[in-house]
Amino acid sequence: MNIPLLRTSLLERRYKTAHTQIDLFKQLCFEMSEKDTVSIMGASGSGKSTLLHAMGGLDCPDAGEVFFRGDSIYKMGHRWRGTYRNQHVGFIFQSYHLLSELTIQENVALPAQIHKGRKNAMHMAEELLDAIGLSDRLTHRPQELSGGEQQRVAIARALVNNPSLILADEPTGNLDAATGEKVLHYLFQLIESRGHSLVLVTHTQQVAELCAKNYMLKAGILKEVDV
Ligand SMILES: Nc1ncnc2c1ncn2[C@@H]1O[C@H](COP(=O)(O)OP(=O)(O)OP(=O)(O)O)[C@@H](O)[C@H]1O
């Protein structure tokens, strides 16, 4: 039997505020295989980012489990989860979260430096930046790049440790349509050529269509849909 790359079982997450309680997921179940590409759409506030964080080991659900290749990630120790986040997951956010005091190449190399050493990490960063069309920007700082270029750097950084799972939260949400298209072109090219799997949160149908499977998060339930 094939073990899924990622599986969530009966996931629940609730937020309590002074007067109300928000129940985000209703025993949410989901699974994906190695090399799957999956989109998640849903209204603002439906819990897409929260779900992505739960999948990536960043936000412990109130009930239920997240399994990565059969391991229940919140039942493993925090060291295991640290390795999971660093080695097996690559996060791409809507705002790029690059470090302004580092060069582009150093930003991309950073997640790989602990395990591979600075020299190897910088070499891998150079290769990725070349693949993503930014080889002439290695020594620039993030603030010297356009939004689309910064997001391509963030993609290279997410991929530098060759993670099996890429989690992207509205990666083109801050970009105009043409720039967003270019960024997605690079992202999907890299994902296909390197065999990553992808969970992509988006508000845009044309972006969702780039993935092989499409889901809608509504009223706490994740349902596969045709787009
Ligand atoms: N720390 C928190 N405390 C209280 N409520 C929270 C907290 N984090 C998120 N929420 C609530 O949970 C709900 C889901 O938030 P989430 O960010 O996952 O939505 P989303 O689907 O990603 O929305 P968007 O499309 O706007 O990014 C929202 O109603 C939000 O207000």
Ligand SMILES: [Mg+2]
């Ligand atoms: Mg969100």
